[in-house]
Amino acid sequence: MKASQFFISTLKEAPADAEVVSHQLMMRAGMIKRLGAGIYNYMPMGLRVIRKVEAIIRDEMNRAGAVELLMPVVQPAELWQETGRFDKMGPELMRVKDRHDRDFIIQPTSEEVVTDIARQELRSYKQLPKNFYHIQTKFRDERRPRFGIMRGREFTMKDAYSFDRDAAGAAKSYEQMFAAYKRIFDRFGLTYRAVAADTGAIGGDLSHEFQVIAQTGEDAIIYCPTSDYAANIELAEAVAPATPRGPATQALVKTPTPGKSTCADVAALLGLDLKQTVKSLVLATDELDERGVVVKTTVWLLLVRGDHDMNEVKVGKLDGLKNGFRFATVPEIEAHFGCKPGYLGPIGLLQPVKIVADRTVAQMSDFVCGANAWDHHYTGANWGRDLPEPDLVADIRNVVEGDPSPDGKGVLAIERGIEVGHVFYLGTKYSKAMNATFLDETGKPALMEMGCYGIGVTRILGAAIEQNHDARGIIWPASIAPFQVAICPIGYDRSAEVKAAADALHAELLALGVDAILDDRGERPGAMFADWELIGVPQRVVLSDRGLKEGLVEVQGRREAEASKLALAEVAAAVKARLGA
Amino acid sequence: MKASQFFISTLKEAPADAEVVSHQLMMRAGMIKRLGAGIYNYMPMGLRVIRKVEAIIRDEMNRAGAVELLMPVVQPAELWQETGRFDKMGPELMRVKDRHDRDFIIQPTSEEVVTDIARQELRSYKQLPKNFYHIQTKFRDERRPRFGIMRGREFTMKDAYSFDRDAAGAAKSYEQMFAAYKRIFDRFGLTYRAVAADTGAIGGDLSHEFQVIAQTGEDAIIYCPTSDYAANIELAEAVAPATPRGPATQALVKTPTPGKSTCADVAALLGLDLKQTVKSLVLATDELDERGVVVKTTVWLLLVRGDHDMNEVKVGKLDGLKNGFRFATVPEIEAHFGCKPGYLGPIGLLQPVKIVADRTVAQMSDFVCGANAWDHHYTGANWGRDLPEPDLVADIRNVVEGDPSPDGKGVLAIERGIEVGHVFYLGTKYSKAMNATFLDETGKPALMEMGCYGIGVTRILGAAIEQNHDARGIIWPASIAPFQVAICPIGYDRSAEVKAAADALHAELLALGVDAILDDRGERPGAMFADWELIGVPQRVVLSDRGLKEGLVEVQGRREAEASKLALAEVAAAVKARLGA
Helix, strand or coil: CEHHHCCCCCCCCCCCCCCCHHHHHHHHCCCEEEEECCEEEECHHHHHHHHHHHHHHHHHHHHCCCEECECCCEEEHHHHHHCCHHHHCCCCCEEEECCCCCEEEECCCCHHHHHHHHHHHCCEHHHCCEEEEEEEEEECCCCCCECHHHECCEEEEEEEEEEECCHHHHHHHHHHHHHHHHHHHHHHCCCEEEEECCCHHHCCCCEEEEEEECCCCCEEEEECCCCCCEEECCCCCCCCCCCCCCCCCCCCEEEECCCCCCHHHHHHHHCCCHHHEEEEEEEEEEEECCCCCEEEEEEEEEEEECCCCECHHHHCCCCCCCCCCEECCHHHHHHHHCCCCCCCCCCCCCCCCEEEEEHHHHCCCCEEEECCCCCEEEEEECECCCECCCCEEECCECCCCCCECCCCCCECEEEEEEEEEEEEEEECHHHHHCCCEEECCCCCEEECEEEEEEEEHHHHHHHHHHHCEECCEECCCCCCCCCCEEEEECCCCCCHHHHHHHHHHHHHHHHCCCCEEECCCCCCHHHHHHHHHHHCCCEEEEECHHHHHCCEEEEEECCCCCCEEEEHHHHHHHHHHHCCC | CEHHHCCCCCCCCCCCCCCCHHHHHHHHCCCEEEEECCEEEECHHHHHHHHHHHHHHHHHHHHCCCEECECCCEEEHHHHHHCCHHHHCCCCCEEEECCCCCEEEECCCCHHHHHHHHHHHCCEHHHCCEEEEEEEEEECCCCCCECHHHECCEEEEEEEEEEECCHHHHHHHHHHHHHHHHHHHHHHCCCEEEEECCCHHHCCCCEEEEEEECCCCCEEEEECCCCCCEEECCCCCCCCCCCCCCCCCCCCEEEECCCCCCHHHHHHHHCCCHHHEEEEEEEEEEEECCCCCEEEEEEEEEEEECCCCECHHHHCCCCCCCCCCEECCHHHHHHHHCCCCCCCCCCCCCCCCEEEEEHHHHCCCCEEEECCCCCEEEEEECECCCECCCCEEECCECCCCCCECCCCCCECEEEEEEEEEEEEEEECHHHHHCCCEEECCCCCEEECEEEEEEEEHHHHHHHHHHHCEECCEECCCCCCCCCCEEEEECCCCCCHHHHHHHHHHHHHHHHCCCCEEECCCCCCHHHHHHHHHHHCCCEEEEECHHHHHCCEEEEEECCCCCCEEEEHHHHHHHHHHHCCC
């Protein structure tokens, strides 16, 4: 490809609304162009990256035995009503009516459609397992689209769906996809982690997020540097402290803490370690009768150490809370604690409250907690002596750096990631809702076991850039770079020698299977180099009259500070080797 | 690819709602699967054809210098309001509101979005010409979707848009696209014609439809077998007869023709040639004042020969009619002709009527026409003697087989076609509406001259099948077949020799770049052969123990009645040669 036949459009400044570096650099490098909130044109330079990402995904999906098809963008609502998602999903599901006033949706995913295909096409156990995938435009009407194509409304996703005879088969399909995803992300050349994730109501441990590591990532990734443990923050287990609860050494003292309602403020006021304090969260659950009228309300007090954060996903799995909970109201709190929120604690309750202590809190002694009296805290509180043992001890907090790893093989570290893939065991959630059965060996119908496997194709671009950039621009891995090599001749239109050498090198690289672009635009060297650094092409070759007199050209990798002089005759092979191609 | 790793699903019977053969065969061959009215899943077998079609298009578009990008499916209404199409287009434009109640459309084409890109990105004459294209999902909410994916609602289209400095440049871009389209359709291996088409209000002669020839086509294609003239029925010119108007030889006679209001009935009753009769059509045009009130109505009588059909597109281009016309009302007709519709003619009018005679009619003598009296016609009517010369003589009819070719090089023939591509000079229609200007050499802004170029990717499949099928199924051209060769081993699971030979042949064909599928499903030979004939794979190779004993395999082209026996060692090269690959 010659630059003059392509379309290159770079900007010195990023638009003001580009919040993150990947968005800024994609706009500046002319990879995307905003059409509306969360809706982007993929410009020629960006589309080349998308196509390379898609090709790697397709290659590995096919290798793993998945079969590609293409399901529609606009889907009839009927199927979505069968699973209940038409009504259950919020406004992020884009609903549309046709000329006959019939309901349709613009697909955010395709579980319903693929399950409809499966229940018609996969009739016998002999046809299983089967894995169908497509790479198709998706739409999610995000309330606040942002970060360019990282959280856009229209995006491209690869979504695969496996169908198996039983849970064991589904686990095997899951493992195959997990292995394919590792190959895919390896080939992208990105640093990533496969992170165990929560499976929600389905249970089991078959859910992993593929997270591209980046300081700017929205997700916290928990991992153990001395083992292969990795989980997301929702799932990562905070194990109980190894040391047992210490004996009570202090008396319970009601201490004035005027205006200090947070643990940090109280610890500072009293000159105590924050780790000596306990914070309170009051929830409520309601029992309803068949008419939906509340017949009984239970108030819950959840306790975590002052320096810890509550984990709502973990709380949502507790017996008594897993069917839904809400924050307690101020009147409910006053009736049970005799105090307004701000100084609440587990001692001296007016009415029964279910007390859930985090594992760490259950092993604390001589701790500080709210005194259920305005502007007062207790110090020297001790389980068993000053208050009954908790009703429930559970892991209800986020892990923190230095916590022991649940596998016992070290301590946990935390880094930031961007979720770009997800493999998930679905069980019979969709096959049950849509009656997707097959006939087993005995001729009896059985529900198919499903898994789903997504990769955010367009999001990969953003994640790759968040991970790989510098002050000058993007640094693409060679496998997904829009071009692998930029040939930059100085004086292409002036010097017959430069032109001949550049054209010959271009042809030679293309013949070697290297995706090289020849910059024949006639830009000044500085502007030309800046463009290719901004665009992030992995290797640059500069040809000039002066160098060619000695038979030399300059090669510089995007991450290299200096160029190397190479013999013209050897440069094509050398560049190919540098790309690892 | 092995069949067991792919997904093959064939049907003996087509569903009842499949009206045309391509729809029936695509359903039976498992290429598409209906999801809703005009909305289809592209199943793995069909998707392979789509991908091959897309690859050919992409290859030739790139070769022609067009640059690929990707514009969104969901587009903000604002741009469509700028050109007025948001309001002007009917319900076939799918409109949708987002969570903030903002208007969007699901793209049927992308003129607005690409023009928006161009007006921002193409700022200088130095950046022109430029041609952007994408291959993307489109939606048109057809009132009556039918014929499977030939007239679906969701479909895939390649649409390209060229931007030039002036009309001469646009004509050059047009010619380049025209040439690229010819290469594309040649590579598809389909019989087609590039047919001149009407440019409507824009004028000029730069519009061609690419029509795949098929008896079942919806469009009439006019062409001259002895020259390269080809046009669609709207455009094809009916030239004036070479022979001048003959002298009047009959007297004008008012003849009773009770109950015979059609030309055919009158000719039969009177024992005359239908070519001696003239039929009448009465139209009206209204002049409005600034408030939209009709201030003047003109009544028009259009005359074509009894055996000819009126051409509304041609009528719509006439002076006085090109700003819109309607059928005249019965009271208007009675006031001007003194007769109800059925026996109308140009002789003896009560009020002024503009008379437009088709070129053929203007040269008739001794003709038959309505007498403006119930149940009566005139015979022996002659221009100049019995009625004034017409106000206007024009080409207002469809051509018929045998008409002289407008290029003077023969006579016209008619065949049926399916429109699968269209190249169109747009002029400044969109650039003017959206103020898409560039700075010319003098630094002054000028409107870009545009062209648009579409290919219906998914429709190609239907058209190819309408043109190429037989009683047994589809007959794909080798370039777009889902697989080029089906290797059919008999006893793959029983005979080690058959298995080894089939596996080796499969590997050999793949190494030669031949897209071969090995049918390892273990089907009976009859069922296996029927599947591949239905699916339409161009070449089939059958391996059996008996043949292999003699070192022979059977090769049969999809159009061949008999198989040929070939030496196993030579078959791969022979099959490749048969494919023309």
